[in-house]
Amino acid sequence: MEKGKQLEKRGILTEIFVTIGRIAVSIFVPVVAFFILWAGFIFLRDSNANQGIIALVAIIWGVGGVALLFWVADWVVNRTPVHVAKKLQPFVFVGPALVILTWYLFLPTMRSLYLSFFDAQSKNFIGLTNYIFAFTDSKMLESFTNNLMWIILGTGGSVGFGLIIALLSDRSKFEKVFKSIIFMPMAISFVGAGVIWRFIYAYKPAGEDQIGILNAIVTFFGGNPQAWFTIRPWNNVFLIIILIWLQTGYAMVIISAALKGVPSTIIDAGRIDGASEMRVIRSIIIPYIFSTLVTVSTTIVIISLKIFDIVFTMTNGNYGTEVIASMQYKQMFRFYHYGRGSAIAIVLVIAVIPVMWYNLRQFSKREGF
Amino acid sequence: MKKVFFVVLIAVLTLPAVFAAGQVESAAPEAKTVTVFGAFVDEEARRFEEAIKPFEERTGIKVIYEGSKDFETLISVRVEGGNPPDIAGLPQPGLMMNFASQDKLVPIWSSLEATIDKNYAPVWKDLGSYEGTPYGVFHRVNAKSFVWYPKKAWAKAGYKVPKTWDEMTALMDKMVANGHTPWAVGLEAGGATGWVGTDWIEDIMLRTVGPEVYDKWVANEIPFNAPEIKAAFDILGKIWLNPKYVYGGKNTILTTSFGDAPRPLFDDPPKAWMHRQGNFITGFFPDRIQANLEEEVGVFALPAINPEFGIPVLGGGDQFVVFNDRPEVREFMEFLATWESGELWAKAGGALFPYLNQDLNAYPNEIERSLAEALVNAKVFRFDASDLMPAQVGAGSFWTGIVDWVSGKPLNTVLNNIQKSWPK
Numbered sequence: 001m002e003k004g005k006q007l008e009k010r011g012i013l014t015e016i017f018v019t020i021g022r023i024a025v026s027i028f029v030p031v032v033a034f035f036i037l038w039a040g041f042i043f044l045r046d047s048n049a050n051q052g053i054i055a056l057v058a059i060i061w062g063v064g065g066v067a068l069l070f071w072v073a074d075w076v077v078n079r080t081p082v083h084v085a086k087k088l089q090p091f092v093f094v095g096p097a098l099v100i101l102t103w104y105l106f107l108p109t110m111r112s113l114y115l116s117f118f119d120a121q122s123k124n125f126i127g128l129t130n131y132i133f134a135f136t137d138s139k140m141l142e143s144f145t146n147n148l149m150w151i152i153l154g155t156g157g158s159v160g161f162g163l164i165i166a167l168l169s170d171r172s173k174f175e176k177v178f179k180s181i182i183f184m185p186m187a188i189s190f191v192g193a194g195v196i197w198r199f200i201y202a203y204k205p206a207g208e209d210q211i212g213i214l215n216a217i218v219t220f221f222g223g224n225p226q227a228w229f230t231i232r233p234w235n236n237v238f239l240i241i242i243l244i245w246l247q248t249g250y251a252m253v254i255i256s257a258a259l260k261g262v263p264s265t266i267i268d269a270g271r272i273d274g275a276s277e278m279r280v281i282r283s284i285i286i287p288y289i290f291s292t293l294v295t296v297s298t299t300i301v302i303i304s305l306k307i308f309d310i311v312f313t314m315t316n317g318n319y320g321t322e323v324i325a326s327m328q329y330k331q332m333f334r335f336y337h338y339g340r341g342s343a344i345a346i347v348l349v350i351a352v353i354p355v356m357w358y359n360l361r362q363f364s365k366r367e368g369f
Numbered sequence: 370m371k372k373v374f375f376v377v378l379i380a381v382l383t384l385p386a387v388f389a390a391g392q393v394e395s396a397a398p399e400a401k402t403v404t405v406f407g408a409f410v411d412e413e414a415r416r417f418e419e420a421i422k423p424f425e426e427r428t429g430i431k432v433i434y435e436g437s438k439d440f441e442t443l444i445s446v447r448v449e450g451g452n453p454p455d456i457a458g459l460p461q462p463g464l465m466m467n468f469a470s471q472d473k474l475v476p477i478w479s480s481l482e483a484t485i486d487k488n489y490a491p492v493w494k495d496l497g498s499y500e501g502t503p504y505g506v507f508h509r510v511n512a513k514s515f516v517w518y519p520k521k522a523w524a525k526a527g528y529k530v531p532k533t534w535d536e537m538t539a540l541m542d543k544m545v546a547n548g549h550t551p552w553a554v555g556l557e558a559g560g561a562t563g564w565v566g567t568d569w570i571e572d573i574m575l576r577t578v579g580p581e582v583y584d585k586w587v588a589n590e591i592p593f594n595a596p597e598i599k600a601a602f603d604i605l606g607k608i609w610l611n612p613k614y615v616y617g618g619k620n621t622i623l624t625t626s627f628g629d630a631p632r633p634l635f636d637d638p639p640k641a642w643m644h645r646q647g648n649f650i651t652g653f654f655p656d657r658i659q660a661n662l663e664e665e666v667g668v669f670a671l672p673a674i675n676p677e678f679g680i681p682v683l684g685g686g687d688q689f690v691v692f693n694d695r696p697e698v699r700e701f702m703e704f705l706a707t708w709e710s711g712e713l714w715a716k717a718g719g720a721l722f723p724y725l726n727q728d729l730n731a732y733p734n735e736i737e738r739s740l741a742e743a744l745v746n747a748k749v750f751r752f753d754a755s756d757l758m759p760a761q762v763g764a765g766s767f768w769t770g771i772v773d774w775v776s777g778k779p780l781n782t783v784l785n786n787i788q789k790s791w792p793k
Contacts, residue, residue: 203620316559
């Protein structure tokens with residue numbers, strides 16, 4: 001009450017002074033923030049300083065800059081009247097993400113769509129020719145069949161093994177050890193996995209030392225060494241095994257977490273009713289964690305759809321192992337056919353959208369894993 | 370209060386504009402530095418830097434070389450993104466033509482053109498030109514039509530260097546009769562798997578139908594499934610697809626990397642007795658062989674098939690092109706067009722140069738000297754056809770076609786597919 005009275009007493013002059021001050025400060029703070037960022041940018045661009053120092057400044061500038069921008073935006077929004085601030089506040093959080101997504105994802109996608117109707121050099125409009133190529137070229141058709149194989153075997157394998165391991169380790173004393181070992185390949189990049197598996201599948205002519213473990217085993221038992229990558233159509237399966245090796249850990253961890261959430265009361269009730277262990281798994285556990293299985297599967301389906309690194313490092317798409325993403329890369333960066341590259345990219349995006357949409361719907365239903 | 374908000378909003382919104390404007394203003398070039406981007410890395414990059422030191426010392430211009438194994442991808446991205454290097458060393462003439470057709474390159478100026486006319490055989494200027502305008506300066510080049518063999522083992526077995534293709538076939542049969550395997554071949558090269566095969570086909574084409582038909586083939590004036598090309602594949606097939614002639618047979622051809630391929634030559638006794646590859650392959654020989662190259666390794670030009678065309682040389686090379694026109698960039702290009710820029714690298718080994726006035730004594734051993742001599746004196750020199758063809762074919766269907774053919778696809782299907790992939 002007293003405060004209010006004091007304010008009234010200040011009169012119009014003070015009121016004006018405060019408003020001007022506020023405006024001045026509101027401008028001053030963002031300007032200062034901008035100059036700090038600008039100075040950092042100039043330093044990073046022009047400096048010949050030691051690389052360590054530059055890296056350090058880049059980290060501080062990058063992380064600090066984001067924090068500073070957020071703080072300034074928040075500060076500015078808080079200067080506004082409460083009802084305005086309330087509406088603006090969410091955008092301080094979501095806004096940057098939206099801007100970045102628009103700039104780095106939405107606009108490039110739109111540009112790809114646009115370019116996909118043009119010729120190699122993006123000069124002449126050629127309508128749907130690139131899409132006709134994408135759906136009729138023999139290598140493209142090969143890619144579609146192979147990608148389908150990746151989706152079915154890769155996803156089935158990863159989720160299947162993930163589920164079995166999760167179920168078994170759940171009943172084991174050494175759960176943590178097992179799970180850690182199975183999870184470990186997740187830390188390896190696809191290209192890294194490619195390098196590792198090259199040594200597993202390596203081939204040397206009969207009579208030489210087999211440096212590949214698989215052929216070493218085959219020859220140990222008196223067989224002839226095989227050039228695994230050239231055996232159609234099994235070479236696709238040999239490549240898919242790598243994906244399964246990489247992704248089983250991911251599937252296992254998520255499924256395992258869901259398993260912990262199955263109430264033991266229901267399981268016990270089932271057992272009291274005389275259900276066998278298999279029956280418990282089939283009729284209680286699986287239905288209970290079904291939505292988790294769907295989420296895991298769709299994630300791996302998307303990974304299989306855009307699989308690139310493994311094929312590119314192992315066979316380069318030779319011997320009938322071509323996949324869509326590798327075709328896109330080749331058209332774009334090796335053949336410089338921007339039209340075809342973009343068209344294939346768009347086909348891939350369209351193929352991923354239904355899976356993504358389904359995944360998101362599941363996601364919002366359950367509010368997270 | 371609303372006013373305050375709007376003022377702030379406007380201020381915030383205009384910030385990026387200020388940011389962008391500042392960027393344009395301060396993009397002034399740094400003084401006396403030339404950036405060069407190329408495809409050779411590691412030891413080769415070091416030797417290049419060594420070779421251009423005299424230039425840097427003489428002029429005070431700093432040349433910053435940057436090499437990448439993903440050069441072909443990155444150079445396009447950088448040019449597309451408006452951030453090209455001052456000079457780029459392009460391994461493929463097609464890449465040069467691509468940039469030239471988009472007006473990204475600075476054409477060769479008259480003083481440099483005069484130097485090129487003086488220092489190079491005309492073929493190099495043609496290879497660096499697009500629609501009659503010269504853009505590229507060749508520096509290090511390679512020649513590929515050579516057959517390498519283990520000298521000591523050959524002497525022991527009494528094998529003699531064949532002078533004609535028939536003599537070579539007879540030699541191969543003699544080796545088989547002795548229980549030896551004549552050839553070591555490896556096609557694998559990661560993303561470029563297949564180029565070893567296209568090189569063989571090109572060499573055979575030059576020897577069977579000659580340079581003129583070769584040029585027509587490169588331009589697709591005769592289709593890829595024409596009888597001439599089929600015949601070349603048949604000649605190659607007689608060697609490659611006969612498991613007696615190639616160490617390990619088809620599977621080894623397909624899965625051995627090109628760098629590992631010559632190794633069976635240097636086993637004791639050799640598991641294979643000949644290897645056809647360019648001059649750069651010596652760098653992939655085992656260390657003990659490289660240390661005594663002259664004693665351990667012999668080399669001869671892949672023999673003629675049709676005597677009419679003699680012994681042509683197939684090769685390739687990096688051509689340097691200019692993206693940014695500045696005096697110091699011009700000065701460096703002038704330097705690259707002279708033997709002086711290659712001399713130190715030639716001395717260090719592992720590189721051949723096309724300069725007419727080069728000093729052959731600079732090469733460190735008899736082998737490289739003879740290769741350089743063969744290159745400078747060749748009556749017919751042709752650039753690697755797969756590097757000249759559109760990338761769809763030259764770095765695509767031709768490479769994969771060879772792989773498909775070796776792994777068992779019918780030749781007609783393979784050649785029809787390659788022809789179909791030729792951009793119209």
